[in-house]
Amino acid sequence: MRARVEEIVFDCADPAALARFWAALLGGDPVDRSPDWSYVDPPGFVRVAFQKVPEGKAVKNRVHLDLAAGDPSAAADEAQSLGARRSGGIVADEYGAFQVMCDPEGNEFCFVSG
Template sequence: MRARVQEIVFDCAEPAALVRFWAAVLGGAPVDRSPAWSYVDPPGFVRLAFQQVPEGKAVKNRVHLDVEVADPSAAAEEVAPLGARRSGGLVTDEQGSFQVMLDPEGNEFCFVTG
């Protein structure tokens, strides 16, 4: 069987707010399909969807996005006013650099180079 990823879905408390964060980071226009479901189609990437769930985030994500940028530290500063925050420090090795980040609801993602 061959299949393709249609979208990546995030469970969250506030879909309309979270979709606007990710639209600002990756591009695309946020769409609110209902109060419990929003999505964005970032250019050159699969749709990101956000569905409202009653429970809060309790543990580290099992899957996260690596977002390529020219400068992870500068990118981290740029998204801070949008509600993102750093998790730990910048890591650099022979493969490049990465900065673990948390979106406004605490979902981990990384700004990466390389």
């Protein structure tokens, strides 16, 4: 049997707000299916969904998205204007660079180049 990724789901406190953040970041229109479930279908990517859970985020994500960005610093600046925050500085080596970010609820993601 082969399966395919249908969507990536983030647990969160405010699905509608996160869907709007990620739609602004990745493109696509936010959809609120219910007060407990929202999603966005970014162009060229699988659905990114958000489900309401009672507990808050307590530790680092075990899985995160790496988003291609020609200039991770410029991408981070734009994401900050949408409500994200940087986590540390840019890390660079001979293969490229990345900037760890947190969305408005603290879910980590990275802007990467190279």
